[in-house]
Amino acid sequence: MRGSRTAPHLSLRFREVEFHIDTSRGYDGFNLITHAHSDHYGIRNISNPSAIASVETAMILQEISGKEFKGMTFRTGERFEIDGLKVSTYRTGHMHGSSAFLINSESKVLVTGDVRDYSHLPECDVLICEATYGSPEHVFEEEIHRVIEEANNSTYGVYPIGKAQRVGRILHEYGIAFSADRKIRRLCHLFGIETAEEGEVHLTSTRNIFGMTGRKFILTAQKFYRLPRIVVSDHLDYRGIIGMIHHCNPSAVIFYHGKPTHELIEEVKDMGIPTSTLSDLDRVQIKK
Ligand SMILES: [Zn+2]
Numbered sequence: 514m515r516g517s518r519t520a521p522h523l524s525l526r527f528r529e530v531e532f533h534i535d536t537s538r539g540y541d542g543f544n545l546i547t548h549a550h551s552d553h554y555g556i557r558n559i560s561n562p563s564a565i566a567s568v569e570t571a572m573i574l575q576e577i578s579g580k581e582f583k584g585m586t587f588r589t590g591e592r593f594e595i596d597g598l599k600v601s602t603y604r605t606g607h608m609h610g611s612s613a614f615l616i617n618s619e620s621k622v623l624v625t626g627d628v629r630d631y632s633h634l635p636e637c638d639v640l641i642c643e644a645t646y647g648s649p650e651h652v653f654e655e656e657i658h659r660v661i662e663e664a665n666n667s668t669y670g671v672y673p674i675g676k677a678q679r680v681g682r683i684l685h686e687y688g689i690a691f692s693a694d695r696k697i698r699r700l701c702h703l704f705g706i707e708t709a710e711e712g713e714v715h716l717t718s719t720r721n722i723f724g725m726t727g728r729k730f731i732l733t734a735q736k737f738y739r740l741p742r743i744v745v746s747d748h749l750d751y752r753g754i755i756g757m758i759h760h761c762n763p764s765a766v767i768f769y770h771g772k773p774t775h776e777l778i779e780e781v782k783d784m785g786i787p788t789s790t791l792s793d794l795d796r797v798q799i800k801k
């Protein structure tokens with residue numbers, strides 16, 4: 514709890530070692546950062562020597578904050594050891610640098626962060642995962658072909674961090690030049706994705722697109738924007754979440770981020786797997 518609000522993330526204790534996941538804060542221990550989206554990294558972790566993030570996550574945090582990342586870094590796919598606990602890391606396909614952590618204690622505990630592709634994730638005993646699209650109404654197919662087809666003097670609204678680079682790469686693959694807002698440009702260049710002065714497409718943020726004229730689309734699986742939509746998602750849909758749980762084959766699931774619905778929890782329980790959300794767990798008061 515932070516004041517009267519429930520924090521969106523959690524801390525885990527293994528014997529003497531504490532891991533605080535994403536924005537979760539503690540007085541001691543280590544902060545595992547799954548990726549560089551603002552609802553996950555926790556702004557103070559940039560200058561936190563106990564923060565642990567992938568090299569790419571650290572690069573993005575430095576670029577957007579202008580500050581040096583003071584924590585420890587790893588390359589996604591590597592293993593490291595903290596106070597005798599082995600931690601393995603895995604790609605999740607959500608964005609550059611996004612990593613899941615498998616903590617090898619008496620049981621194997623996997624914390625996923627946000628996930629688009631679960632195929633690299635390992636089996637585990639306890640799966641702690643997101644549920645951004647944790648409602649049966651969110652079943653979708655991506656429309657990558659439309660990203661190409663609609664590229665005709667168009668403006669695309671995208672999340673500047675992550676989604677913009679993915680869409681930029683797709684456009685490049687098809688030889689389509691694009692221009693972009695400054696922030697998007699800087700992040701594209703960080704990962705060697707070229708932008709043009711002028712192109713068939715202009716990439717802007719999901720906020721700025723509303724002030725734009727001409728052909729415009731928002732690239733998301735969310736349904737709440739009142740603009741023509743092209744479905745491109747950096748998250749699993751509802752069936753994908755179920756698929757990930759089958760794949761990781763856990764004995765228990767905890768949903769820690771996003772919106773797990775009653776239907777999702779019941780479906781996982783019907784698979785014979787005990788399932789919790791953060792509100793089912795013991796809560797502690799965190800100082801502001
Ligand atoms: Zn994210």
Ligand SMILES: [Zn+2]
Nearest residue numbers: 550552627770
């Ligand atoms: Zn998220």
